[in-house]
Amino acid sequence: MEKAMLLNELTQGRELTHLLRKHLHLHPSSPPETRHLLLDKILSSYDKALSMLNSISMVQTKPNVSSVQESPGSDASDKNARFKKRKTCSGWSEQVRVCCSGTSFEGLLDDGYCWRKYGQKDILGSNFPRAYYRCTHRYSQGCLAAKQVQKSNNDPTILEVKYRGRHTCSRGRASHFIAATVPSTTEYKEKGDHSRQQQQQQQLEEKQKQSKEILVSFETGLKVKTEDLDNRDDIFPSFSFPVESEEVENGLFVSPATSESNYFSVSPFHMGSFGLCQNVQTSESDLTEIISAPTSVTNSPIVDLDISSLEKLEFDPSFLSDNPEFFY
DNA sequence: GATATTTGACCAAA
């Protein structure tokens, strides 16, 4: 499955390159923005492919990449365990990409938990520093959840967030970012589990009514991607876009059977992922539709597009493969 | 005063 996705990404990159070439040769007077967008897409596609390769190699070399929380020495509250873990072994296992079309990330980073920043580092080869956060309740409740946030090299509007550990704290905040649970919802669609999916949908709708503030954040433009990860069954319970749901806690939202990327776009300005180019208005009901949009998620490899300015390029991934002649 | 953030230093893995 990952191989197929990888091929898909690489194929997409190749075809986008052809498209760019076509633009350069046949439409030399086309606006430079279009070319830049194509370039961005190509880079994103290869980015994705590379990250897939990385995760695959991680699986091969480290069969057990489970949450660090379960490994000894990861409990930083234990002073004696200080520095025992390091980087690649440290188990940053869940990666989410948050893209903001605006200038502020704060709302998007508010994933429903209380995080406390404890460090920041310049990372070699990265244009932007990486910030380290841990749960505010680390010491009061022994919650070991942590995350690191870094702007993407290729696209500073994208935040790459890696999560580690589970939240064991009793968070007292309203649930946020329902959208984050969407991946699983779409999984159900894929699997044809309609009844369960309907239940999820109802729950989503209820929760949406309870958290209008989320919409404000969404209106600023948000893309969330969960990249796959080997220990999928550990992702969503510890995934830090919480939903106060028994089902979530019990894993109904958990353990997607596939390793496809899950990608969401809920911005009227960023409805750009392949296959998710419907017109969108930002309202609660529409948000629900967006969230449940099946095609956008599993069929859409992460490609950060801003189709708003690239309307002519709207297409579906299947279109790419079904219509290779389009590019020639 | 309590809590959060910043930032230089430290540690250990690579």
Next chain:
DNA sequence: TTTGGTCAAATATC
């Protein structure tokens, strides 16, 4: 020796 992750003192904010 380099570099990522963390600590903790200083500083800022409420």
